[in-house]
Amino acid sequence: MFRLNLKIALRNLWKYKGYTAINVMGLSVGLAGCLMIFIFLNYQLGFDKGYENSDRIYRAVSSFQYPDDKFYTNGVPRPFVPALRQDLSQQFEKVAGVRASGGIVRYIGDGTRAEVKKSERIIYAEPELFDILKIKWLAGSPVSLKEPFTITLSKHTAETYFGRWENAVGKRLIFNNRETYRVTGVFADFPQNTSFPFKLVMSYESDKNRPNDGWGSVSSSQECYMLLRKGIDIKSLDGPLAAFIKKYYTSNAPSKENHIFQALKDIHYDERFNNFGGNVTPRSQLIGLTVIGLFLLLTACINFINIATAQAVSRSKEVGIRKVMGSMRKQLIWQFLSETTLITMVALMFACVITELSLPGMESLFGEGITFSLFGHKEVYVFMVLLIVIVSFLAGLYPALVMSGFSPALAIKNKISSTNAGGIGLRKTLVVVQFAITAILIIGTLVVMNQMSFMRSKSLGFDSTSIAVVQMPADSLSMVKFNTLKDLLLKNSSIKSASFCQTPPSSYNNSETSFSFNGSKDLDFQANIKVVDEDYFRTFSLPIVAGRSLSKSDTTKEYVVNETLLKKLNVLKPEDALGKLILLNGLSAPIVGVVKDFNNVSLHERISPIIMFSNKNRLSQLAIKIESSQMMPTMKMVEREWNKMFPDYVYSSIFMDEQINNYYQSERVMGTLFKVFAGVVIFISFIGLFGLISFVATQRTKEIAIRKVLGASTVELVRMLNSSFLWMVFIANLIAWPITYIFVSKWLAGFAYRAPLNIWPFVLAAVLSVVITLITVSLRSYGAATGNTIDSLKYE
Numbered sequence: 177m178f179r180l181n182l183k184i185a186l187r188n189l190w191k192y193k194g195y196t197a198i199n200v201m202g203l204s205v206g207l208a209g210c211l212m213i214f215i216f217l218n219y220q221l222g223f224d225k226g227y228e229n230s231d232r233i234y235r236a237v238s239s240f241q242y243p244d245d246k247f248y249t250n251g252v253p254r255p256f257v258p259a260l261r262q263d264l265s266q267q268f269e270k271v272a273g274v275r276a277s278g279g280i281v282r283y284i285g286d287g288t289r290a291e292v293k294k295s296e297r298i299i300y301a302e303p304e305l306f307d308i309l310k311i312k313w314l315a316g317s318p319v320s321l322k323e324p325f326t327i328t329l330s331k332h333t334a335e336t337y338f339g340r341w342e343n344a345v346g347k348r349l350i351f352n353n354r355e356t357y358r359v360t361g362v363f364a365d366f367p368q369n370t371s372f373p374f375k376l377v378m379s380y381e382s383d384k385n386r387p388n389d390g391w392g393s394v395s396s397s398q399e400c401y402m403l404l405r406k407g408i409d410i411k412s413l414d415g416p417l418a419a420f421i422k423k424y425y426t427s428n429a430p431s432k433e434n435h436i437f438q439a440l441k442d443i444h445y446d447e448r449f450n451n452f453g454g455n456v457t458p459r460s461q462l463i464g465l466t467v468i469g470l471f472l473l474l475t476a477c478i479n480f481i482n483i484a485t486a487q488a489v490s491r492s493k494e495v496g497i498r499k500v501m502g503s504m505r506k507q508l509i510w511q512f513l514s515e516t517t518l519i520t521m522v523a524l525m526f527a528c529v530i531t532e533l534s535l536p537g538m539e540s541l542f543g544e545g546i547t548f549s550l551f552g553h554k555e556v557y558v559f560m561v562l563l564i565v566i567v568s569f570l571a572g573l574y575p576a577l578v579m580s581g582f583s584p585a586l587a588i589k590n591k592i593s594s595t596n597a598g599g600i601g602l603r604k605t606l607v608v609v610q611f612a613i614t615a616i617l618i619i620g621t622l623v624v625m626n627q628m629s630f631m632r633s634k635s636l637g638f639d640s641t642s643i644a645v646v647q648m649p650a651d652s653l654s655m656v657k658f659n660t661l662k663d664l665l666l667k668n669s670s671i672k673s674a675s676f677c678q679t680p681p682s683s684y685n686n687s688e689t690s691f692s693f694n695g696s697k698d699l700d701f702q703a704n705i706k707v708v709d710e711d712y713f714r715t716f717s718l719p720i721v722a723g724r725s726l727s728k729s730d731t732t733k734e735y736v737v738n739e740t741l742l743k744k745l746n747v748l749k750p751e752d753a754l755g756k757l758i759l760l761n762g763l764s765a766p767i768v769g770v771v772k773d774f775n776n777v778s779l780h781e782r783i784s785p786i787i788m789f790s791n792k793n794r795l796s797q798l799a800i801k802i803e804s805s806q807m808m809p810t811m812k813m814v815e816r817e818w819n820k821m822f823p824d825y826v827y828s829s830i831f832m833d834e835q836i837n838n839y840y841q842s843e844r845v846m847g848t849l850f851k852v853f854a855g856v857v858i859f860i861s862f863i864g865l866f867g868l869i870s871f872v873a874t875q876r877t878k879e880i881a882i883r884k885v886l887g888a889s890t891v892e893l894v895r896m897l898n899s900s901f902l903w904m905v906f907i908a909n910l911i912a913w914p915i916t917y918i919f920v921s922k923w924l925a926g927f928a929y930r931a932p933l934n935i936w937p938f939v940l941a942a943v944l945s946v947v948i949t950l951i952t953v954s955l956r957s958y959g960a961a962t963g964n965t966i967d968s969l970k971y972e
Contacts, residue, residue, distance in 0.1 A: 196519065199480050202860045203523035203571075206476030207563060208530035209856050212538055213469040214559050215531075215548050220457050223369045223444035228310045232269075232404040233440040236260065237449050238394055241432040242701050247688070250449040251396040252435065255424075257302075260400065263420055267413055270403040272305035273380055276452055277397065279352040279650075280825050281376060283337045292337050295647075295826035298351070298376045299452070300383040306363075308403045309372060315345050316361025321379045328361035333375040352651065353824045355382070371443045371451040391424055392690075396450060402437070410437055461846065468853050471613045473567065475857050478606045479864030480516070480571035517568040524560060541848055604904055607865070611908035611949075612915075614861050615941045617854035619916040622937035624847040627924065630931035631840060637774025637783075638681045639717035640832040642804040644811060645680055645797050646818065647828040654822055655792065661821050662798070665814060670806035675715040676795040678707035680832060681774050684839075691760040691787065693745055701744055703737075704776055704784040705760070707794040713771065715801050722750035723769035730792040735760075736769040741785035760787060778839035779929040799832070858948060865952045869897065898953050905949050909942040 227233060236256065240247040257273035264271075278297045285291040306318035320326050327349060334341035337349065347359045357378060366372050404410060417435060425433045443451050447458045528550060535548050550556060648658065662674050679685050688702040712718070713725040713736075726736055735758050739750065747753050750770035757764050773783050802810045815827050837844075883893060916938070924930045 198863050198866070199519050200523045200526065202479040202863050203476045203520060203567065204526035204530065205856055206472045206860055207520075207524055207527035207567070208534065209472040209853055210469045210563065211527055211531045211550070211556070211559070212534060213465050213472075215535075215550065215556065216538065217462060217465060217469075218553060218555050218559075219369055219548065220444075220462055222367075223457075224371050224440050226367070227440070229308075229403060230440050232406070233308055234402045234404060234410065234437045235440070235443060236400040236402065237436050237438050239434045239436065240702075241434065245701070247702075248448040249394055249396050250451060251394045251398045252400045253391045253394055254398055255391060256435075257400050259424060260402070260420070263423070264413070264416055267405060267408055267416065268402040269405045270304045270307050272302045272308055272401050274302070274305055274399045274401060274452075275300045275380075275383060275395075275397050276399075277383070281337075282350045282353070282824075283347070284350065289339055289343075293824075293826060294336070295828055296376055298378055299374050300380050301374075301377050302380045305401060308401050311366070312364040314341060314362045314364060318361065318363075320360035321377065322381075323360070324379055324381050325355060325357050326360045326379045326382075327357040328363060328377045329359060330365045330375045331362055332365050334359075334362045351378075354651065355384070357382070371453045371455070373453050399452070410439070413437060457842075461842065464846070465849065468617070468849065471617065472853060472856060472860075473563075473570075475610050475613055475860045475864075477567060477571040478610045479860060480519075482606055482864060513568060516571055517564065520564050520567045520571070524564060541845055604900075607901070607904045608908045608911070610861050610864065611905050611945055612912040614854070614857050614948075615909050615912035615945055616916045617850060617857050618941040618944055619912065619937045620920060621847070621850040621854045622940060623920040623924070623933065624843065624850050626931050626937065627927065628840065628843055628847055631779050631843075631927075631929075634779065634929060636682055636779075636836070637718075637772060639801075640682070640836055642802045642807060643680075643715070643832040644800045644802060644814070644829050645832060645835070646800065646814065648676070648796055648798055649822050649825045650796055654825070655795070657821050658792075658795065658798075661817065664817055665800065668810065668813060670803040670810040672801040672803065673711055673715045674801070675711040675799045676709045677712055677797055677799060678794050679797065680799055680835070681706075681716050681718065682776055682778070682832075682836060682839075684777060686776065686784075688784070689760065691758055693758055694756045701785065703741060703760075703787045706776075706786060706788045707791050708788050709790060709795065712788070712799070715799050718774060719772040720769050721772050723754045723767070725769055725771075726788065726790055727768075729790045732763045732765055732789045732791050734765050734768040734789070736771055736788040737767055738771050738783070738786040739773045740783050741787065742770065744785050758787065760789075765789070775929075778836075780839075780927055782928045858944075862948060862952055865901070865949065866955070869901070869953045894954055898950065901949050901953050902946065905945045906942075909938075909945060912941070913938050 224230070235250070236252050237248070237250050238252055239249075254273070257271060260268070261271040276297065276299055278295070281294055281296040281298070283289070283292045301321065303318040303321040306313075306321075314331060316328065318328070321328065329337070329341075329344055331341045334344035338344045338347060341362045344359045344362050349357050349359065351357055363377075366374060417437070421433060421435065438446065438449065443449070444453075444455065444457060445459045445462075447456050450456060532550050535550065539548055648654070658676060662676070665671050665674055687705050689705055690702050708726065710726050710728045713720065720736075721739065723736075726734060737753065737758075742750060742753050745753075753767050753770060756767050758767060771786075771788070776784050776786060800814060811829070815829070818827050883896075888896075917933075921933060924933060
């Protein structure tokens with residue numbers, strides 16, 4: 177029976193090869209889109225999976241509640257770790273402190289291995305961390321991290337420095353040209369999709385540059401991980417945690433401190449907090465991609481159902497004869513489902529080819545050094561089988577029920593019409609749904625593109641064009657050479673200005689602190705602090721609205737503040753702030769200038785109150801304003817001179833515009849996905865509509881011929897065939913508009929600064945839908961309207 181069904185299916189598919197091609201094309205493109213989305217979702221949903229006791233692993237994070245704002249950070253005060261280990265020992269089995277840092281790691285080399293010098297991100301960790309995150313150790317053990325100046329490496333890192341990881345243990349690495357560390361262990365590489373991309377892990381006690389040990393100092397680089405004891409419910413810790421906070425924090429602080437125990441499974445998806453991997457993907461984005469995938473699948477299935485039910489008329493005689501010959505309805509249903517399954521399998525093969533060709537583009541889009549594989553995970557195979565089953569069922573069941581239900585007598589006499597072959601009403605409904613999906617994606621794409629254009633064109637309040645930011649060494653011997661390098665670079669006519677700073681005007685590496693103004697107590701908000709030199713304002717074209725910029729100084733002698741800080745202090749005129757004293761970190765100095773507001777982070781966030789001052793010991797970057805026509809040769813010169821000045825370090829730089837663009841990586845990815853998949857849905861709708869109008873025109877051949885004989889013009893006939901489809905498109909847009917408005921409004925709400933939501937994306941989506949329909953339907957209907965009238969009247 178199976179061989180017979182397969183033979184009949186192949187014969188029918190070949191007989192109606194035009195419609196088969198349309199179905200295969202639509203399904204293959206839709207399935208390829210679903211496969212790519214699934215591969216990415218499988219990668220994202222696999223983050224931080226596979227750890228032993230993963231359901232008991234938690235991270236402590238912090239929040240600070242101010243009267244008009246709430247601030248979140250993944251960091252904790254450094255004394256938090258030992259205090260938690262002592263006070264909540266009955267609740268947590270293990271507690272580990274972890275801090276991220278960076279610097280130059282150097283292997284001097286020996287007779288068999290050349291010198292290796294790299295700028296690395298390193299992790300200071302207590303050995304308990306590896307009792308919490310159990311990973312495989314290839315050599316040594318985490319216990320060795322109890323000793324000072326010991327270091328453990330990942331397998332790949334050990335091979336980078338020593339050729340083979342087996343050669344690593346016992347060797348010496350020099351950190352920042354000052355400290356020598358002994359390699360005591362090698363652990364297996366962490367997986368690609370992890371929040372812990374640890375490569376070099378140093379003993380926690382060796383951290384010489386650790387942040388302030390006070391409870392009021394919180395750095396996002398200082399984290400704490402815990403292993404909950406078996407049988408303990410995390411919710412039962414609310415009381416002990418409240419008592420812990422009350423014990424260690426003062427009640428009269430300008431903010432209300434709080435801590436949250438965040439589950440391991442939430443770290444990658446909670447956009448309030450960062451992580452060591454620097455990679456957070458909100459669940460809302462994953463849900464959005466899932467919805468797009470469902471849209472693709474639904475659109476492709478709608479195509480199949482529309483064409484199959486319309487095509488049922490031409491197969492009515494086949495059904496009637498088979499019923500007369502004794503075929504049961506169940507057998508006919510299985511026959512038609514077999515045909516659908518065969519089409520789906522062929523389409524899936526084409527979809528795999530399309531996916532394999534598209535994966536490099538998707539890897540380039542998402543960046544982060546990640547790679548995707550079509551056949552690298554068993555989950556993909558399971559998903560393919562599910563696709564075949566689901567699509568075959570969704571797309572094939574209804575047409576099978578319709579065709580198998582034909583009356584044998586009417587079917588043999590060719591009395592089955594398109595009206596009772598699946599119902600015109602159903603096909604119209606499906607076309608409406610298909611075009612509503614198309615309209616939703618078109619509007620969403622236009623809104624995302626408009627917001628991205630708005631962010632690119634909106635001034636951040638400073639000049640970021642042709643500015644390169646170069647990382648500087650942090651040791652005291654190197655700092656002595658800073659001004660020598662700056663003077664040398666400024667002799668080049670292509671360099672307009674240069675400035676040393678801790679961070680550029682816009683940066684995610686921000687520090688906030690409490691302060692007092694003009695003798696008052698600490699205020700109920702904190703200020704963002706920026707350590708800069710006297711050329712900072714000229715380099716970034718920051719306008720001074722009152723007073724002057726900072727004078728040249730190696731220490732803090734004066735402050736410049738922004739307009740937002742004065743607004744929060746209720747100072748109405750910038751001039752009134754000049755000469756007033758600010759007490760910050762124990763240093764009191766006057767305000768000498770007020771700078772015009774500028775965005776210190778991305779457009780997702782509002783402008784912070786900012787205090788700017790000088791302090792040579794905290795300068796870590798060099799911003800260089802370059803003549804735009806001489807960017808590349810000038811940067812090569814800068815790198816050459818930098819390497820001469822600091823031969824023991826590794827040069828690193830980034831253009832300011834590139835750094836700002838990185839803020840909107842998520843929006844850029846979503847915008848590209850919307851454009852690609854909206855195009856895919858439009859394509860599927862186009863070919864599906866073409867197939868449907870082709871069949872409708874064929875069914876109305878005699879009607880068209882009679883109308884031509886009675887005097888109807890070609891234009892009138894084309895308009896007649898177009899009218900019903902245009903009405904369906906109009907109804908689809910009416911349905912799509914309110915649905916899309918809700919979603920895009922919610923998405924735009926995530927930006928503190930956003931483009932106004934105008935009506936033009938909705939109108940343009942409607943116009944595009946109408947144009948696509950007119951082109952598709954008119955091409956086929958024109959052919960039917962200009963056909964030979966005599967041949968049409970002989971039809972049947």
